[in-house]
């Protein structure tokens with residue numbers, strides 16, 4: 171049922187000091203209304219239930235004008251994620267559901283919410299790291315978030331020769347799962363990827379169900395989401411979720427396979443999964459939701475160029491508490507250097523820090539020693555999940571300053587991880 175847009179009278183557009191507070195128990199509908207206005211949505215009750223199942227109401231913020239404290243001008247929420255970092259899983263505050271009422275935009279509402287969110291995490295000693303998916307790339311840099319992962323979208327021409335010959339395992343068989351397939355049965359396959367790849371978060375039953383959710387624009391003209399399982403006698407070793415958009419042209423069948431998820435525990439199962447997805451009858455192409463930049467699929471394809479790879483930004487990361495965040499991950503090599511960090515929004519991070527880090531972890535302490543590298547918290551966030559050569563790339567773009575010769579290469583190598591960060595879920 172469509173919701174009537176909430177009234178919102180913005181008084182003094184320039185001078186309003188927004189008050190940020192928690193969501194009241196009777197404000198969920200008003201919260202949804204702001205989100206629907208911000209994102210130009212109209213949800214069915216069924217879709218609303220799925221999306222609300224993920225909302226942590228006690229971590230949901232609203233911004234109001236104190237003169238009209240019941241009119242929500244903006245909203246934001248946090249998911250309590252456990253996300254893999256280089257070295258292992260750790261708590262990460264996932265910012266989400268950010269929306270500002272269209273009548274209040276560009277008047278500092280988001281700025282007030284962000285300040286409250288980051289200062290609140292710091293003040294309460296919550297997650298030292300925050301992450302988000304940005305609806306638009308230009309929004310969050312000013313709040314200290316850096317683009318910490320990249321992803322690649324592919325459209326593979328269908329056919330039995332799309333993939334190079336790959337190791338075959340005669341024990342593997344492919345089957346389609348029924349709707350009654352218990353979701354936990356496939357979770358060990360997801361977890362195999364989760365535990366090795368920075369950026370992937372742990373899923374409980376609510377998040378496993380949410381992974382089956384297909385947004386309305388991606389439903390029209392397509393089959394329901396189907397699940398293909400690759401298994402041997404001991405259980406599942408790969409699974410994929412896909413829809414088919416049946417299409418016909420004058421030349422014949424022109425269907426499109428839309429692949430939403432693809433995970434495997436090992437190379438033979440992964441190759442078997444893609445052989446199935448890339449050669450369904452009556453289809454002509456396979457549209458693959460963005461994958462990690464080091465996805466083995468890129469090396470399974472005979473013709474990467476022909477799959478029209480498109481690079482995009484993915485998860486954004488912000489170090490909320492640098493002193494706790496830097497030791498929360500592992501580093502690819504030993505490094506001992508002084509970082510000079512600029513962070514106007516979270517001044518407790520600003521200044522010079524000695525980082526002594528290696529594969530076993532890191533020690534971080536304030537120092538007055540001269541800096542080897544100078545950078546903003548946004549650049550630290552961009553390197554935090556281990557994106558290959560991130561610090562060196564950012565330095566080449568003029569965003570990291572090397573003050574001691576050789577420090578950049580050492581730091582860039584230590585921050586890089588051998589598995590590239592990525593998130594399969596856009597939350």
Ligand SMILES: CC(=O)SCCNC(=O)CCNC(=O)[C@H](O)C(C)(C)COP(=O)(O)OP(=O)(O)OC[C@H]1O[C@@H](n2cnc3c(N)ncnc32)[C@H](O)[C@@H]1OP(=O)(O)O
Pocket residue numbers: 208209244265266267268269270271274275276277278279280281282302303304305306308309312
């Ligand atoms: C993590 C997530 O949930 S991502 C989802 C974000 N939400 C959306 O995209 C929904 C639609 N958009 C909105 O609701 C709003 O326009 C928001 C949330 C993007 C911005 O909220 P506002 O209250 O307008 O932002 P605010 O007034 O605090 O702007 C702060 C600064 O960011 C800039 N800014 C805000 N939005 C954008 C944007 N989309 N692109 C570029 N710059 C932006 C402003 O110009 C301002 O810059 P300034 O400090 O130099 O003047």
